[in-house]
Amino acid sequence: xxxxxxxxxxxxxxxxxxxxxxxxxxxxxxxxxxxxxxxxxxxxxxxxxxxxxxxxxxxxxxxxxxxxxxxxxxxxxxxxxxxxxxxxxxxxxxxxxxxxxxxxxxxxxxxxxxxxxxxxxxxxxxxxxxxxxxxxxxxxxxxxxxxxxxxxxxxxxxxxxxxxxxxxxxxxxxxxxxxxxxxxxxxxxxxxxxxxxxxxxxxxxxxxxxxxxxxxxxxxxxxxxxxxxxxxxxxxxxxxxxxxxxxxxxxxxxxxxxxxxxxxxxxxxxxxxxxxxxxxxxxxxxxxx
Numbered sequence: 161x162x163x164x165x166x167x168x169x170x171x172x173x174x175x176x177x178x179x180x181x182x183x184x185x186x187x188x189x190x191x192x193x194x195x196x197x198x199x200x201x202x203x204x205x206x207x208x209x210x211x212x213x214x215x216x217x218x219x220x221x222x223x224x225x226x227x228x229x230x231x232x233x234x235x236x237x238x239x240x241x242x243x244x245x246x247x248x249x250x251x252x253x254x255x256x257x258x259x260x261x262x263x264x265x266x267x268x269x270x271x272x273x274x275x276x277x278x279x280x281x282x283x284x285x286x287x288x289x290x291x292x293x294x295x296x297x298x299x300x301x302x303x304x305x306x307x308x309x310x311x312x313x314x315x316x317x318x319x320x321x322x323x324x325x326x327x328x329x330x331x332x333x334x335x336x337x338x339x340x341x342x343x344x345x346x347x348x349x350x351x352x353x354x355x356x357x358x359x360x361x362x363x364x365x366x367x368x369x370x371x372x373x374x375x376x377x378x379x380x381x382x383x384x385x386x387x388x389x390x391x392x393x394x395x396x397x398x399x400x401x402x403x404x405x406x407x408x409x410x411x412x413x414x415x416x417x418x419x420x421x422x423x424x425x426x427x428x429x430x431x432x433x434x435x436x437x438x439x440x441x442x443x444x445x446x447x448x449x
Contacts, residue, residue: 163201167210168357170230170364171222174200174213177326178347181255182232186211188445189367208360220350223247229355230364236260236324236345240285247350250365254372256347257326260288263336264320265313273340276300282318284309289322292342310334366448374444377418382431382439386413395430399449418444 163169170191172182186193193202193211202211212228219233224246231247234256238244262281264270277298283289286304293300305312309323310330324345325331325338349368355361377399384392389404392415396402402417415436419427428439 163210166356167208168230168355168360168364169201169210169212169228170232171212171214171219171228172232173216173219176216178216178232178234178256181253181347185232185253185255185368185371188371189364190446191364191367207364208357209364217241220247223350223352226352226354229352229357229361231350232347233350234258234345235348236285236288236343238348238350239343240288242287243350246353248353250349250351251369251372253347253349253368254375256345258324258346259344260285260322260342261325261338262292262320262322262340262342263310263325263331263338265335266337267335268319270320271339273298276320279319280317281320281322282309282312283322284324285322288342292322310336367446370446370448373449374447376421377444377447378421378424379416379442379444380419380424380427380431380439381414381416381442382436383407383412383414384431384434384436386411388435389413389415391434392431392436395427395434418447 172186173179191207191209192205195202195213200213204211214222216233216237219231220238220241220243222228223231224243232253238247262273270276273296280301280303281289282303282305284306286302289302303318309321311334312318312321313336314334322342328338331337351361380396393402396415396417396419398417402415405414407414424441428441431439
């Protein structure tokens with residue numbers, strides 16, 4: 161595929177922990193494409209859009225420099241590459257949650273950052289680590305590494321590490337414990353300050369936001385005695401208000417309403433206790449509010 165200079169571009173990770181979730185998000189947003197073998201780009205179906213498959217570390221730079229109009233990347237990488245003021249953060253994507261943290265060997269008795277003064281610290285994100293220790297006024301010897309940072313303490317290369325932590329299992333496996341969190345991170349949607357096609361960029365942003373909103377809600381439908389409708393509405397007020405329909409029996413009515421997905425089971429229990437029946441829950445794949 162030849163990349164036209166005027167074609168809008170979105171960069172997504174070609175590998176790593178955010179790749180699969182990024183591709184799933186684009187698919188749910190109706191941004192379909194066919195990637196041939198290990199091609200570095202693909203044309204989106206029905207849109208003047210190219211999808212770029214690049215290293216996660218390169219995405220903030222590509223968007224900041226205008227080589228890509230949009231990007232899906234971890235907030236930690238935007239900070240690490242000094243691009244926070246050079247790109248627009250459009251949305252938190254609610255996946256890839258992790259934290260950049262300082263960790264040390266539990267057996268060494270290091271429980272405070274101040275105890276690392278003058279010691280060696282291995283870091284995968286050396287710029288973020290350097291800024292952190294400067295803010296803390298704790299001078300350390302930073303050693304830039306990539307790959308399995310957790311093993312560097314066991315190898316004797318460092319007394320502590322600065323690395324991304326998800327579950328913390330890998331740290332525990334290596335006898336390490338977090339002593340301080342530097343920053344929380346997750347996948348975000350970023351945009352160039354001067355996109356090629358602002359209108360198309362807005363369409364893509366709204367599509368993605370529609371998927372994100374849909375993932376937070378579920379659709380409930382139920383029948384309820386009209387005498388209990390006001391109580392039911394307190395349980396399910398809806399985004400603006402619920403949809404109420406008449407039933408053949410005037411003593412009953414039907415309700416259709418969006419509720420927070422995380423609370424749906426508890427709400428169903430409460431509706432049943434109230435006297436509601438025929439309660440149905442349906443997944444929402446996309447929406448615009």
